[in-house]
Amino acid sequence: MHFQQLAYFVAVAEARHFTRAAEAVHVSQPSLSQQIKALENELGAELFSRARGNIALTDAGEALLPLARRILADADTARHEVQELVQLRRGRIRLGATPSVCTGLLPDVLRAFHDLHPGIRLRIEEGGSHDLVRQLARGALDLALLVLPLPAASPALTTVELLQEDLVVLSSTARPAPGRRGTVRVADLEDEPMVMFRHGYDLRELTVAACRAEGFEPQFTVEGGEMDAVLGFVRAGLGVAVMPSMVAARAGQDLRMTPLAPPGLRRTIALAHRSDVAPPRAARELQRLLLAGRPDAPAAAPAPDAPAAAPAPGGPGPAGG
16 A cells, blocks of 8 residues: 555545546546556455446545545655754644634744744644644644633544633723623623624634523624624624633724623633644744743733723734634
8 A cells, every 4th residue: 555546545535536636646547547446456445436427435435535634644744844954944834723812822922933943834724623623633733722621522632731811801992891890790791782703613602601601692793703803893883792811902992801700701722733643843843932931820810991902013913713
């Protein structure tokens, strides 16, 4: 069994067409078919059924496909690891993160890493924790910043807690402050119009679960947005939103962040990678930098009804979700 045969197999499985698969991997169709046949002979099972020109995976093909993808991803990682030059002068990192982490935590960390290692290419993949876990399992990511706890059916991952972050209520300064005496109870949100993220956001699930625990369903004036859209809707006075304090701190002076009354809401951010494969050298260096900046204590809650701070000069404004 050869990597090339597995690559051809995956190409046919994805294209469901031998000619198009051959074009995708830049070989002739007869050569591709010959290699697929050799792989089937090696395994002792047919991988595709070819009925009236329709290409479908057999049971054996369905079983092989996720394994082949993972093997090819690991081989690609190994090639990049070996090809890195000494002193981290060249390489790449595939980092996954939830959208709010991309907005709040990553800009400063990635700037520090880029200053140290300007030759390293950074590829960022935004998504919810469930999607990022799947991408880690497939070998499509080297590291991921996730919200704990992980999905119950998570594959074998190594996770290290980075920080615990308070969630706050973000509102427009043009509206009356929500809550009383400078804080907001979750129960107070029953009477507040809310702006809500699209499905797949960890923040959406956490907020809805907190409201239901208080016995009510949140009232959405707008829902389905990404992070920058939600910030814009709140700024326009369409409603309030529950946000991580790090995102709120970068949101701008025209937005107000109000702490949640004790016990409040918090979330735990962790750094994760596959347990069975060590991250590439460049990713390990970023991992070291992230862990070195891990706070010894949870982040402090913001002052009551504090205006959100303006972005630092030259720093990125809110983006992502």
